[in-house]
Amino acid sequence: MDSLSVIESINNVLWGPVMLVLLLGTGVLFTIKLRFIQLRRLKDTVRETFKKNEGVKADDEGMSSFQALATAIAAQVGTGNLAGVATAIAAGGPGAVFWMWISGFFGMGTIFAEAVISQVYTEKVGGRVVGGPAYYIKHGLGSKALAGFFAVAIVLALGFMGNMVQSNSIADAVNSAFQIPPLVTGLVIAFLVGLIVIGGMSRIAHFTSNVVPIMAVFYLFGAFVIILTNYQEIIPAIKMIVYGAFNPAAATGGIIGVTIREVFRYGIARGLFSNEAGMGSTPHAHAVAKVKHPAQQGLVGIFGVLFDTLIVCTVTALVIIITEAYTTDLVGIELTQYGFYEGFGELGNSFIAISMFFFALSTIISWYFFAEANIRYLFGTKFLRVFQGLVLIFVVIGTSLEVTVVWELADTFNGLMVIPNLIALLGMVSLVVKILNDYENNYEEDKSSTFEKEIK
Structure with missing residues (x-):
C-alpha cells in the first residue's frame, strides 16, 4: 500500500459519518440554541460588518473589526473557493455544492460561537x-492537555500542510497560464510572505484589509460575466446541484459515477476547508478585534461564512457547471481554469492564475498569523523566527508536490x-447563549454589558 492509499484510508475514518455528523450537528445545535441567528440577525450582521471603524488602528492590542474580518476572509477565500470547489465537483459531482451550502448555513451558527468565545478568552x-x-x-x-493538542494540530495543519496546499495551487495555476517553473513561483511567494509577516500584526492587518476587498471584487466580476453571458444555463445548473445532492447519477446522466455518500463527504469536507467554520482557525483573527461586545464580532464572523460559501463558492461552481468543465477529467485548479477558459478563451487561464495568486497568498499570510498565535501559546516568543523560516520552507516545498497528496494531507490535519475545537464549543454552549442574550437584552439598550473583554 503506497503513502497516498494510507492517507486516504485515514481520511475515510477521520472524515467518516461520526465526524461529519458531529460537525454538522454542532452547527445545527448552535443554530437552534441561537434561534437561527444567521437569519433573524442578518441586518445586524451587515451593519456590524460595514460600520466605520474610525481611529481604530492595528497594533499589539489588536485590530479593527473589519481588519479582523478581512484577515478571516483572507483565510476563508482561497484555494477552497477555486480549487476546493472544483475538487468537490470532480470527486462528488455538482451535488457536492449543495452540501457545501448546507455546511455553510449551519456553519454560520458555529462561527458565531467561535468568535464570541475567542473574544472572551485572550492573553498577552x-x-x-x-x-x-x-x-x-x-x-x-479548563483543559490544558486538549488546548496543547489543538495548538500542535493547527501549527501542523495550517502553518505547514495547509500552506503547502496554497502554494501548490498557486504554482499549478501560474505554470499552466504563464509556464513559470513551480520552484520560481514558490520562491517568490516565500519572499512576499516573509516581507509581510515579519512586520507583525499591524502589517498583516494592513495587507489583508486592503487586498481582500480588491481581489474579491476582481474575481466576482469575472465570474459574473461568464454566468450572465450564459444566463439561460443558470436555472439548469442550480437544478443539477440540488438534484445531484440526492441522485448524483441521474443529475449528470451517469457522467460522474459517484454515490450519495461521496457527494456528501466531499461537499462537507470541501465546505469546511473553504469556510473554516468549526475548524478553529478564524477565531484567532476575531479574538483580537477591538469591539465593545463579543457578540458584535460574532455577527461579523457570520458575514465571513456567508460571503465565502454562499457567494464566492457558488459563483465558482456555476462557472464550472455552466461551461460543462465538470465533464472533463481535470481536477483542482485546472478544472476551474478550464471553466474560465471556456468563458474567456486564453484570457481565462491568466485570470484564474492572477486570482489564485492573490487568494492563496492572502490565505498563507492569515494561516501563518493563526499558527503563530499557537506557537506563542506553546513556546512564548522563543521560536518565532525559527517558525517563520520553517513556514517559508514548506511554502516552497508545497509547489513541487502532487496535488492529490497535498489535499489529502490537508484533510487529515484539518x-x-x-x-478539540468542537469539544470546546459543545462544552460552552450555555456561555455562547448567555453572551447573545446579554447583547440583545442589555447592550443594544445601552445598558451595562457583563461581557467586557478580559486579558488574562
Whole structure:
C-alpha cells in the first residue's frame, strides 16, 4: 500500500459519518440554541460588518473589526473557493455544492460561537494580545492537555500542510497560464510572505484589509460575466446541484459515477476547508478585534461564512457547471481554469492564475498569523523566527508536490484540529447563549454589558 492509499484510508475514518455528523450537528445545535441567528440577525450582521471603524488602528492590542474580518476572509477565500470547489465537483459531482451550502448555513451558527468565545478568552504573550481555541479551551473548558493538542494540530495543519496546499495551487495555476517553473513561483511567494509577516500584526492587518476587498471584487466580476453571458444555463445548473445532492447519477446522466455518500463527504469536507467554520482557525483573527461586545464580532464572523460559501463558492461552481468543465477529467485548479477558459478563451487561464495568486497568498499570510498565535501559546516568543523560516520552507516545498497528496494531507490535519475545537464549543454552549442574550437584552439598550473583554 503506497503513502497516498494510507492517507486516504485515514481520511475515510477521520472524515467518516461520526465526524461529519458531529460537525454538522454542532452547527445545527448552535443554530437552534441561537434561534437561527444567521437569519433573524442578518441586518445586524451587515451593519456590524460595514460600520466605520474610525481611529481604530492595528497594533499589539489588536485590530479593527473589519481588519479582523478581512484577515478571516483572507483565510476563508482561497484555494477552497477555486480549487476546493472544483475538487468537490470532480470527486462528488455538482451535488457536492449543495452540501457545501448546507455546511455553510449551519456553519454560520458555529462561527458565531467561535468568535464570541475567542473574544472572551485572550492573553498577552510577548506584549501582544492573542486568542483562539487553545486559549478558550484552556481558560473556558479548563483543559490544558486538549488546548496543547489543538495548538500542535493547527501549527501542523495550517502553518505547514495547509500552506503547502496554497502554494501548490498557486504554482499549478501560474505554470499552466504563464509556464513559470513551480520552484520560481514558490520562491517568490516565500519572499512576499516573509516581507509581510515579519512586520507583525499591524502589517498583516494592513495587507489583508486592503487586498481582500480588491481581489474579491476582481474575481466576482469575472465570474459574473461568464454566468450572465450564459444566463439561460443558470436555472439548469442550480437544478443539477440540488438534484445531484440526492441522485448524483441521474443529475449528470451517469457522467460522474459517484454515490450519495461521496457527494456528501466531499461537499462537507470541501465546505469546511473553504469556510473554516468549526475548524478553529478564524477565531484567532476575531479574538483580537477591538469591539465593545463579543457578540458584535460574532455577527461579523457570520458575514465571513456567508460571503465565502454562499457567494464566492457558488459563483465558482456555476462557472464550472455552466461551461460543462465538470465533464472533463481535470481536477483542482485546472478544472476551474478550464471553466474560465471556456468563458474567456486564453484570457481565462491568466485570470484564474492572477486570482489564485492573490487568494492563496492572502490565505498563507492569515494561516501563518493563526499558527503563530499557537506557537506563542506553546513556546512564548522563543521560536518565532525559527517558525517563520520553517513556514517559508514548506511554502516552497508545497509547489513541487502532487496535488492529490497535498489535499489529502490537508484533510487529515484539518480533521485532527476540528475535534478539540468542537469539544470546546459543545462544552460552552450555555456561555455562547448567555453572551447573545446579554447583547440583545442589555447592550443594544445601552445598558451595562457583563461581557467586557478580559486579558488574562
